[in-house]
Amino acid sequence: MAIALTFSRANCGIEAPLISVETHLSNGLPAFTIVGLPEAAVKESRDRVRSAIINSHFTFPARRITVNLAPAELPKEGSRFDLAIALGILLASDQLQCDHLDQFEFIAELSLSGELRYVSGLIPALIAAGHQRSVWVAKANSEEASIPLSTPTLEASHILEVCAHLNGSHTIAPSHKKAFTLRRSPVGDLDEVAGQPLAKRALEIAAAGGHNLLLIGPPGTGKTMLASRILSITPPLSQRSALSVAAIQSLRGRQLVLDELGQKPFRAPHHTASAVAMVGGGSNPKPGEISLAHKGILFLDELPEFDRRVLEVLREPLESGRIMISRASLQVEYPAEFQLLAAMNPCPCGFFGDLQQPCQCSNQQVKRYRAKISGPLLDRIDLHVSVNRLPATLLSDKKLTAEPSEVIAKRVLHAQRQQANARGKINAQLSPNELIHATWINQETLSWLGKAIDKLDLSARAFHRILRIGRTIADLESYAKKNPQQSIPVGQHHLKEALAFRQLDKNLPN
Incomplete structure (x- = not known):
């Protein structure tokens, strides 16, 4: 031959x-x-x-x-x-x-x-x-x-x-197949974070609906600690999602450990990361941080410190869930269905709005600092929440108790199951048409929301994101009802809470 x-x-x-x-x-x-x-x-x-x-x-x-x-x-x-x-x-x-x-x-x-x-x-x-x-x-x-x-x-x-x-002189048996170990990543518990009920509530809503979240507060208030603990309340990956995560991890060029592949990814790139490091690329394109965070969390600490161009390349993947990398000889596409968590100080000195330490920044400095995050990107972040400093007396108070992650995780799991059963996807992925049918909202409540959106001068995208958050809040509320399997309509009180988590839309200096 x-x-x-x-x-x-x-x-x-x-x-x-x-x-x-x-x-x-x-x-x-x-x-x-x-x-x-x-x-x-x-x-x-x-x-x-x-x-x-x-x-x-x-x-x-x-x-x-x-x-x-x-x-x-x-x-x-x-x-x-x-x-x-x-x-x-x-x-x-x-x-x-x-x-x-x-x-x-x-x-x-x-x-x-x-x-x-x-x-x-x-x-x-x-x-x-x-x-x-x-x-x-x-x-x-x-x-x-x-x-x-x-x-x-x-x-x-x-x-x-x-x-x-x-040639038939020796036979090798096929490899033995093993199932993924689908479990939560080993992270700390939310009850280790003292106080911050509003931020913890925002984490719960974000975990339940897959919403993007921005934590704003002075240095040392626990923003990073809170963000890292979101994995303690999110359900483990499904077998199908674990397989898609494993496919991405396989492209990284290092040997994999099967037990780690069933865990939800948590990526936290440094603020000096380049656009190529974030979205992927190179002469032979490799996946970037947004693809390595596929089906998991992308955490950006010190958000305004990232290069403006790096932040802007996140806009398309946040909407489409994928990234296309074009080279002269080929085009490659990577999945990028990640949940964005970000943290930032409210101003350059870090103490704007702080009750314990006065801010040293002028109003113009605060505006310039926040302008590093473009309006279109901010529009794509569903929840903005303030993380304020706690007095030292409260930090040392042994009577100050908090819900453990295990309790919150049960509500989150219930909400996600309800979303999967009713609509086949989490609320953050609902299209505008699907959203109207999913909320069961009456005309009076919808009219009230429209007036609130006009007053805050929010975009149509923000309008739909507030509706999605309201749907998630209603799903979490149904856990306490006598018939937790039955979805409840989105009401005004759900939307008021959703609007309360739009801090950067209203908390600006004059």
Whole structure:
């Protein structure tokens, strides 16, 4: 056989298109050429494959070898094609016999001695393969190979093990599949935060409806501590969501731990992060912080300190739940369904509106500081809440008690189940048309809200976000009703509470 065909998969964002690895041996001066738009790492496969074949006690053919990675218009990067190329050469040179090679895909790097090494981005490839073919991977990828998918995976530590299975001299059993451990991330409890009932209420509403939240207050009031504890009251990921999170994490280039993949992500980039670090990019595009926070929390501490351009790139993903990265040779799309939590001081000195320490900033300084957050971005943040400093006497008061996260989490879980049963999605994802039907709001209440929106000079987007918050507050209230399974209409008192969480719309200096 002078020609052989093997299969592998490329990385293209969250997609993993099938790659046909065509290997042809012809007469002529010995040469080894890889075509099909390969990048530098793929071209380096020639030396790795040659050494791996020789050191595995095979003969490297002294012929003209041409390897085509099809389709040719798709850029290929990384070392994931090594195993498929090596097996193609062995098949084309009749050193390996296998009549059912079309049943397998091969995704692994080769060492110079023929050992199989870890590759990143395996989970998207396994999802794309489905149950059509079995996928060969390195044992170093065993965590990804064991995720609960219908794709049969076979693990090996050396190319000789793969060859032995293919020619029938030894059989390797498919990897054992394990379920995700769906649990909350190990974080602190909300009852560890003294006082701050308004901020805790805002956290509860945000967790129940998936709403974006901005915490505003002086330094040292517990804004970061509160934000980090939102994971203690949010339900764990579903199996489907955990799988989409695992696919993103797989692209990061480090080995994964299966037990960690079932936890909701919490990303907290530093305020010096660039736009590329935030949304992803590079010559070979990789996911950024907003995609790594997919199905989880993106926490931006010291929000006005972020570069204005970095904050502005969040606007589209906050609406669409995805990010498109365009390069000259390709476009890739990553999911970015994250919940935004942010914290900021009210002014440059940090003490505007503080009752204990006077603010040193002029009104113009306060306005310039808050103007760093654009109106369109602020419009996309549903809840703005003040986190005020507590007197030292209250901080040391042992009688000051708070609800533990476990109690709040039960209300949040009830509200989310009610949303899923009634509408199939959380309230933050409701479209304007779905929202009107979901609120069951009467004309009198709707008219009252319209007047309030006009008085505060809010946008149509803010109007819909207030309705969504009102729907979530009503869902939480139904937990205490005699029939908690029955959804209740959104009333004026729900909307008044929702409007109370729009601090930056009304708390500005004259």
